[in-house]
Amino acid sequence: MQEVLKVREGVPSATCKAHIMVCGGQGCISSKCGEVVDALKESLNKNGLTEQVRIILTGCMGPCDMGPVAIVYPDATFYRRLRPKDAEAIVEEHIMKGAPVQRLLYRAPGAKEPTPCIHDIDLFKKQQKIVLRNTIYIDPLSIEEYIGRDGYAALAKVLTQMTPAQVIEEVKKSGLRGRGGAGFSTGMKWGFTAAAPGTPKYVVCNGDEGDPGAFMDRSVLEGDPHSVIEGMAICGYAIGAEQGYVYVRAEYPLAIQRLSYAIEKAREYGLLGKNIFGTSFNFDIEIRIGAGAFVCGEETALLASIEGKRGEPRPRPPFPAQSGVWGKPTVINNVETWANIAPIILKGADWYASIGTEKSKGTKVFALAGRINNTGIVEVPMGITLREIVYEIGGGIPRKKQFKAVQTGGPSGGCIPAEHLDTPIDYDSLGALGAIMGSGGMIVMDEDTCMVDIAKFFLDFVVDESCGKCSPCRIGTKRMYEILDRITNGQGREGDIELLSELATTIKNTALCGLGQTAPNPVLSTIRYFRDEYEEHIKERKCRAGVCELK
Amino acid sequence: MVACECKCGEDELTKQLEKIIDQYRGQPTGLIQVLTRAQELIGYLPRWALIMIAEGLGLSLQEVYGVVTFYAFFSLIPRGRHKISVCAGTACYVKGTKMVLKTLREAIGIKPGQTTPDSRFTLEIVRCIGACGLAPAMIIDGKDVHGRLEPEQIPAILEQYA
Ligand SMILES: Cc1cc2nc3c(=O)[nH]c(=O)nc-3n(C[C@H](O)[C@H](O)[C@H](O)COP(=O)(O)O)c2cc1C
Ligand code: SF4
Ligand code: FES
Ligand code: FES
Numbered sequence: 001m002q003e004v005l006k007v008r009e010g011v012p013s014a015t016c017k018a019h020i021m022v023c024g025g026q027g028c029i030s031s032k033c034g035e036v037v038d039a040l041k042e043s044l045n046k047n048g049l050t051e052q053v054r055i056i057l058t059g060c061m062g063p064c065d066m067g068p069v070a071i072v073y074p075d076a077t078f079y080r081r082l083r084p085k086d087a088e089a090i091v092e093e094h095i096m097k098g099a100p101v102q103r104l105l106y107r108a109p110g111a112k113e114p115t116p117c118i119h120d121i122d123l124f125k126k127q128q129k130i131v132l133r134n135t136i137y138i139d140p141l142s143i144e145e146y147i148g149r150d151g152y153a154a155l156a157k158v159l160t161q162m163t164p165a166q167v168i169e170e171v172k173k174s175g176l177r178g179r180g181g182a183g184f185s186t187g188m189k190w191g192f193t194a195a196a197p198g199t200p201k202y203v204v205c206n207g208d209e210g211d212p213g214a215f216m217d218r219s220v221l222e223g224d225p226h227s228v229i230e231g232m233a234i235c236g237y238a239i240g241a242e243q244g245y246v247y248v249r250a251e252y253p254l255a256i257q258r259l260s261y262a263i264e265k266a267r268e269y270g271l272l273g274k275n276i277f278g279t280s281f282n283f284d285i286e287i288r289i290g291a292g293a294f295v296c297g298e299e300t301a302l303l304a305s306i307e308g309k310r311g312e313p314r315p316r317p318p319f320p321a322q323s324g325v326w327g328k329p330t331v332i333n334n335v336e337t338w339a340n341i342a343p344i345i346l347k348g349a350d351w352y353a354s355i356g357t358e359k360s361k362g363t364k365v366f367a368l369a370g371r372i373n374n375t376g377i378v379e380v381p382m383g384i385t386l387r388e389i390v391y392e393i394g395g396g397i398p399r400k401k402q403f404k405a406v407q408t409g410g411p412s413g414g415c416i417p418a419e420h421l422d423t424p425i426d427y428d429s430l431g432a433l434g435a436i437m438g439s440g441g442m443i444v445m446d447e448d449t450c451m452v453d454i455a456k457f458f459l460d461f462v463v464d465e466s467c468g469k470c471s472p473c474r475i476g477t478k479r480m481y482e483i484l485d486r487i488t489n490g491q492g493r494e495g496d497i498e499l500l501s502e503l504a505t506t507i508k509n510t511a512l513c514g515l516g517q518t519a520p521n522p523v524l525s526t527i528r529y530f531r532d533e534y535e536e537h538i539k540e541r542k543c544r545a546g547v548c549e550l551k
Numbered sequence: 552m553v554a555c556e557c558k559c560g561e562d563e564l565t566k567q568l569e570k571i572i573d574q575y576r577g578q579p580t581g582l583i584q585v586l587t588r589a590q591e592l593i594g595y596l597p598r599w600a601l602i603m604i605a606e607g608l609g610l611s612l613q614e615v616y617g618v619v620t621f622y623a624f625f626s627l628i629p630r631g632r633h634k635i636s637v638c639a640g641t642a643c644y645v646k647g648t649k650m651v652l653k654t655l656r657e658a659i660g661i662k663p664g665q666t667t668p669d670s671r672f673t674l675e676i677v678r679c680i681g682a683c684g685l686a687p688a689m690i691i692d693g694k695d696v697h698g699r700l701e702p703e704q705i706p707a708i709l710e711q712y713a
Contacts, residue, residue: 027684030696064684212640212679250587250624251680253694289587291622294678308582310621369642369683376684407641441683443641457644461678467621 017052018095019073021136025060025219026254027376032084033057033068039087044095053095059135059223063123064376066106071118071136078118079104109373109395123374126393128355130363131339132379135223140258143265146226152271154345155230158237159279162345167238168194171341173349175361180206180297180334181412181438182514183360183427189331192321194239196329203232203244204306204325204332207255208290208297211410212461214441216365217335219377221248221255224339225262229285231341233272235331236283244283245325247302249290260287294411294465298513299332301467312467313513334439336365356382360426368394370443371401380425387421390444401446405529409438411458411465412518414525415451434525436518450547451530452537456484458522466515473516476507480523490550492538497527567592568600572607579610582618586625595626623677631666631673633712635691640679642686647700651687652676654702658709671712 022028022037037055044050061069066080072090077100079090089101105114106121115121118136129135138145146152158167172187193201205228209217221228232244248256263285266272274282288306295301296311303325305311324330340362344352353361360382366389369375373395380389386406390396397403405415414435416423423429430437445454459481468474480503483496504520511517527534536542541550571588575581585608589600596619605615619625637655639648656662659672666673682688685698697708 291624
């Protein structure tokens with residue numbers, strides 16, 4: 001086993017000549033990576049290499065737009081936009097003769113020569129992978145490969161060398177803040193739950209990922225499910241829980257399938273279940289399937305949904321730490337938060353805290369999409385600037401168009417205009433700009449996007465997804481939508497902008513849950529940075545992006 | 552059993568549904584799991600199935616309806632053989648969902664939420680299928696993701712689904 005894995009880090013092995021890692025993430029599946037795999041197998045077979053070369057399907061490697069992508073080890077050559085007919089060249093020229101196939105290599109914009117090795121490509125060099133530490137190296141269906149990359153070593157460490165209080169202290173000290181949006185200290189949350197009266201306690205993973213434009217959680221669940229299981233088990237030990245639930249939406253069948261398989265394997269290996277690592281610690285995990293309501297991502301709604309009820313939020317306090325699943329103390333964290341835990345335990349809080357900014361530690365995974373050259377998943381240290389993400393990692397805006405804004409935080413977030421491209425990305429700086437980190441969706445918009453139309457788009461989403469329990473959200477967002485609809489139809493009136501701002505403030509202050517409280521944000525931030533576009537629509541009946549049909 | 556008159560000819564399905572319910576019998580908390588699998592089995596959630604589920608888990612029919620109508624994923628009416636879900640998430644919207652919908656509506660002649668008269672297609676709008684890197688995207692039958700859509704490709708894609 002160890003032998004096989006070493007190959008992937010460039011160490012030659014007696015048993016295998018090469019490994020071909022083909023991306024098996026959703027993006028590449030839809031770009032037909034399956035056919036590429038079949039062709040590779042056929043070609044290996046034809047050349048009598050089946051025994052010597054392994055083909056492994058990984059989770060999303062990141063650059064989804066270049067899919068299907070593949071990496072050939074031991075030299076870590078990166079191939080993109082593969083077609084089944086390319087398989088023969090890879091096998092016969094690269095594997096057999098050692099000459100990478102030039103035309104399939106990545107070429108940086110403007111560069112004359114291609115960059116064969118993945119570790120030399122800017123797009124990857126700028127990234128730092130903690131959450132996605134395994135996704136380009138392992139087969140998500142192989143627990144052995146996860147273990148081969150130090151998997152479950154952190155769980156073993158806490159069970160045999162640390163007290164629960166020490167584990168909580170370590171997580172606190174790391175500075176890790178929840179990656180689901182609000183950015184609350186993970187260690188503190190665990191501490192509150194551990195201290196809360198009431199047994200049993202529960203551990204919940206929020207895998208709802210309802211934010212449109214976000215797909216990082218899915219890529220972790222599909223690409224490295226054990227990292228989530230391990231994080232949850234560590235928390236179970238720290239707070240004294242024996243049962244965990246992972247809540248995944250039904251729209252993610254592949255994530256559900258790979259996670260179920262991983263849970264089964266972990267049980268087989270005694271890493272879930274009774275007396276883990278021969279200690280008295282018992283812990284098991286069940287999957288709960290969500291059924292497509294954005295509000296179910298809100299923690300109290302999610303807990304109701306786990307109990308089989310309508311996913312409606314309830315007022316907090318009590319917080320889940322006091323009263324969660326079945327009214328018992330519960331820790332609920334986001335998928336990405338969970339995937340950070342094992343490395344923190346293994347490498348220590350100080351190591352983790354040395355990455356990022358003063359108040360936002362570690363890395364953040366972003367889903368880059370919209371009008372940008374390299375769409376996909378990236379993981380960067382906190383504090384990197386938006387410009388670096390958009391231009392150096394994302395490769396800039398296609399077709400020589402002008403950059404207009406990045407939308408972060410989905411329906412709860414806001415738009416960041418060009419003048420703030422040099423802002424470092426952390427919880428507080430984004431908040432100061434009227435946007436939020438949110439779960440990590442980043443949608444890039446260019447001059448062909450109308451900002452009033454985008455504000456209307458988000459309001460439409462919220463009106464659709466509001467659970468209807470409280471009137472500020474149910475009625476207020478509808479009124480806002482109507483005003484925006486009018487403006488984009490050319491029926492805008494003097495005073496509409498003020499009316500929108502007033503409604504926004506009222507809704508923010510009176511809605512029951514986070515959905516309503518943050519729903520006006522996209523409107524407020526577009527008014528703040530693109531007020532002239534609103535005014536043009538209202539006064540001149542003009543849409544400079546040419547999106548709105550103004551009558 | 553109040554439901555027998557409605558499920559004539561559904562024998563095989565009822566048997567399989569009983570099996571699904573058995574795993575959660577008497578446990579109201581299993582409702583969403585049972586509904587999800589029942590819908591997978593039957594294609595939608597007919598009244599007779601909801602009655603069986605309510606009885607099996609120990610819930611009132613009203614409570615079951617309350618949950619079914621809350622979640623967009625559940626359908627109370629039969630759907631076409633193929634379900635086309637067009638993504639209208641932010642990334643797809645920015646990159647052209649409007650155009651995809653327009654082409655689809657012209658090709659199959661129905662609005663989102665409707666089923667073609669020949670029961671071949673049901674069209675719906677969903678919010679992000681997690682393939683935002685390939686926007687604009689749609690997913691057919693809950694599993695085939697078609698990304699980087701251009702209007703010209705749509706007829707050829709539809710042809711794959713008889
Ligand atoms: C309307 C709404 C939707 C949310 N959706 C999600 C989601 O899809 N995934 C998630 O992890 N957190 C979501 N959250 C945040 C959760 O309520 C909660 O804060 C989070 O799961 C806590 O985990 P963390 O501390 O690891 O971030 C949502 C919040 C609101 C108000
Ligand atoms: S704010 Fe909106 S989503 Fe939240 S409880 Fe009120 S109506 Fe429901
Ligand atoms: S799915 Fe293959 S790179 Fe993202
Ligand atoms: S926004 Fe369409 S797939 Fe995410």
